[in-house]
Amino acid sequence: MRAQNAIRLTREEQAIGRGERGLGTKLVFEQQLAVAEFFGADRFVPITHVHLSADYEVMGEGGGAWLERWLEHGLQVSVPTTRGTQCIPRGAGERFCTSPQMASGEQETRARLQRLGVTLLDTGSVFQGPLVPLFGEHIAWGDSGAVTYANGALGARSNVESGPAALAAAITGRTPAYGFHLDASRAPTLNVHVTAELQDVADWGALGAVVGRRASGYFSVPFFEIDEGAPSSDDMKHLAAALASYGSIAMFHIAGVTPEAERYREIALSIEQSEIIEADLVGFLEATAPAERAVELVVLGPPELSLREMEAVARLFAGRRVNEEVTVFANTSLVQHAAAHATGTLLTLRDAGVLVLAGTNWYNSEIAASREHFAWRRLLTNSAKLANAVHVLGYEPVLAPTHVCVEAAVSGRLP
Amino acid sequence: MTVNTVYRATQAWGPCVEGTALVALTLFSPRYDLDRYGATFARPGHSCFGESIAERILVCPGVQGGVAGGWAFLMMKARSAGFAALVFADVNPVMVQGAIVAEIPILAGIDRRIFEEIASGMKLLVDPADRSVVVFG
Numbered sequence: 001m002r003a004q005n006a007i008r009l010t011r012e013e014q015a016i017g018r019g020e021r022g023l024g025t026k027l028v029f030e031q032q033l034a035v036a037e038f039f040g041a042d043r044f045v046p047i048t049h050v051h052l053s054a055d056y057e058v059m060g061e062g063g064g065a066w067l068e069r070w071l072e073h074g075l076q077v078s079v080p081t082t083r084g085t086q087c088i089p090r091g092a093g094e095r096f097c098t099s100p101q102m103a104s105g106e107q108e109t110r111a112r113l114q115r116l117g118v119t120l121l122d123t124g125s126v127f128q129g130p131l132v133p134l135f136g137e138h139i140a141w142g143d144s145g146a147v148t149y150a151n152g153a154l155g156a157r158s159n160v161e162s163g164p165a166a167l168a169a170a171i172t173g174r175t176p177a178y179g180f181h182l183d184a185s186r187a188p189t190l191n192v193h194v195t196a197e198l199q200d201v202a203d204w205g206a207l208g209a210v211v212g213r214r215a216s217g218y219f220s221v222p223f224f225e226i227d228e229g230a231p232s233s234d235d236m237k238h239l240a241a242a243l244a245s246y247g248s249i250a251m252f253h254i255a256g257v258t259p260e261a262e263r264y265r266e267i268a269l270s271i272e273q274s275e276i277i278e279a280d281l282v283g284f285l286e287a288t289a290p291a292e293r294a295v296e297l298v299v300l301g302p303p304e305l306s307l308r309e310m311e312a313v314a315r316l317f318a319g320r321r322v323n324e325e326v327t328v329f330a331n332t333s334l335v336q337h338a339a340a341h342a343t344g345t346l347l348t349l350r351d352a353g354v355l356v357l358a359g360t361n362w363y364n365s366e367i368a369a370s371r372e373h374f375a376w377r378r379l380l381t382n383s384a385k386l387a388n389a390v391h392v393l394g395y396e397p398v399l400a401p402t403h404v405c406v407e408a409a410v411s412g413r414l415p
Numbered sequence: 416m417t418v419n420t421v422y423r424a425t426q427a428w429g430p431c432v433e434g435t436a437l438v439a440l441t442l443f444s445p446r447y448d449l450d451r452y453g454a455t456f457a458r459p460g461h462s463c464f465g466e467s468i469a470e471r472i473l474v475c476p477g478v479q480g481g482v483a484g485g486w487a488f489l490m491m492k493a494r495s496a497g498f499a500a501l502v503f504a505d506v507n508p509v510m511v512q513g514a515i516v517a518e519i520p521i522l523a524g525i526d527r528r529i530f531e532e533i534a535s536g537m538k539l540l541v542d543p544a545d546r547s548v549v550v551f552g
Contacts, residue, residue, distance in 0.1 A: 034515045035512055038426050038427075038511050039426070053481070053482045054486070058451075058486045058487060059486045059489075060452075060490035060494070062486075062492060063490055065493065142485070143481070144481035160482060162486070162508070162516075164513070165485060179508065216442055216477055244481060245481065246479055247479060248442070248505075388447060392446075392448060392457050
């Protein structure tokens with residue numbers, strides 16, 4: 001098979017292109033070649049793990065039919081492949097509106113993915129367990145905040161892969177070598193000096209949102225110099241999610257923290273500087289503040305809460321209960337949920353009246369229908385990412401630190 | 416702007432298509448901006464609020480958000496309600512991958528003067544082979 005433009009194909013890739021690994025693999029590879037040509041990739045890179053987003057809510061019947069065509073070709077994944085969250089709840093069903101079509105569609109989607117060899121991990125924040133990539137490891141991930149975290153916080157290498165592209169990489173075992181698989185794309189393009197205090201994951205999400213808007217663009221790479229304190233994994237998780245959500249940013253550095261920051265410090269010092277002051281973050285949060293103070297719905301995360309975050313929320317409740325007029329969801333992964341169960345944290349949260357969702361991100365479900373059914377409108381959250389995603393579904397998001405969310409959950413009112 | 420203005424792009428994929436422009440001047444996300452079942456812009460306050468996307472050519476400076484576009488274009492096309500073409504200045508892999516899978520022509524790196532000089536409703540020819548958009552005056 002003649003390489004398209006200047007794409008150098010290995011012997012195995014040429015064999016795939018000739019159909020020697022089957023027609024289905026050839027067709028999948030041709031889609032990858034089209035992407036490679038678009039982004040000027042001159043080769044492919046083998047990948048060790050694929051993590052894809054593929055639930056019925058976003059795929060619909062069109063996505064299901066697409067999967068079915070690949071199954072008819074007898075396709076199977078060739079590298080370890082996991083899937084992100086599902087779109088129907090495990091537990092807390094009484095506060096969800098799940099249509100029969102969504103339930104059956106998700107079950108069919110699960111079955112199709114399993115037939116392809118995909119492990120249904122039902123986790124978005126896979127980088128917090130159970131599959132943590134190594135520095136320099138080439139992967140093909142398809143959760144935007146997870147990719148940004150993997151690239152920035154861990155030094156792994158991935159582009160943001162859509163569901164079909166991630167599945168293509170899983171089948172062929174390779175992905176086009178462009179973007180963040182390459183050193184050249186990982187250098188900073190913007191130096192961000194942060195003097196604001198960052199005390200809660202909501203602050204880190206607000207930082208990601210402000211910078212995401214200022215420096216939006218897939219190949220934009222902010223280099224953060226933060227005056228006050230070093231981030232935790234959970235802080236960086238929210239930063240990464242918001243950078244991706246508000247700016248489609250897939251890579252970042254934090255001086256003194258992330259593994260490639262020192263390598264790029266000289267470049268960072270020589271490029272355009274931007275400053276984030278307290279007023280920038282306060283202004284971002286206050287822009288969401290409502291005139292009415294009554295609270296009816298609180299959603300913690302996404303990204304999925306870690307065990308540490310769930311423990312912190314449990315301590316904030318301090319034996320108190322969610323107000324009877326308020327519904328509180330906490331999103332977490334199956335792995336973190338298991339840890340919370342084993343440590344008793346889950347029981348504490350449930351006793352407080354928190355509905356803990358495992359393996360389902362609340363906003364991936366039919367939340368427009370839920371809004372109508374339960375008459376929800378104002379949504380209080382500590383997630384900048386969630387605040388960006390729910391306007392279109394009729395919600396009025398209010399972004400606030402976690403302790404404010406908990407206090408409002410108990411009292412039924414914003415302070 | 417003169418009759419039949421040509422704007423150049425730096426990256427392109429897909430077949431040639433003619434259609435009607437739908438100009439959105441804020442960063443685009445299928446999940447954040449669209450009613451993906453009704454195939455309309457549904458984000459309150461959006462300049463295209465209420466507009467149908469079916470068979471329209473989206474012209475937009477850039478993108479935000481996550482990976483929903485990879486499946487969303489396919490989902491909407493299956494409902495006969497997908498975009499006719501996508502024209503961006505800045506783009507991310509998800510938009511390109513989603514467009515290719517759904518067989519929707521896509522251009523990126525478009526001359527940014529297009530955002531100042533055209534409006535929704537104008538007739539366009541998107542020619543990926545030529546990496547150009549022709550606006551019929």
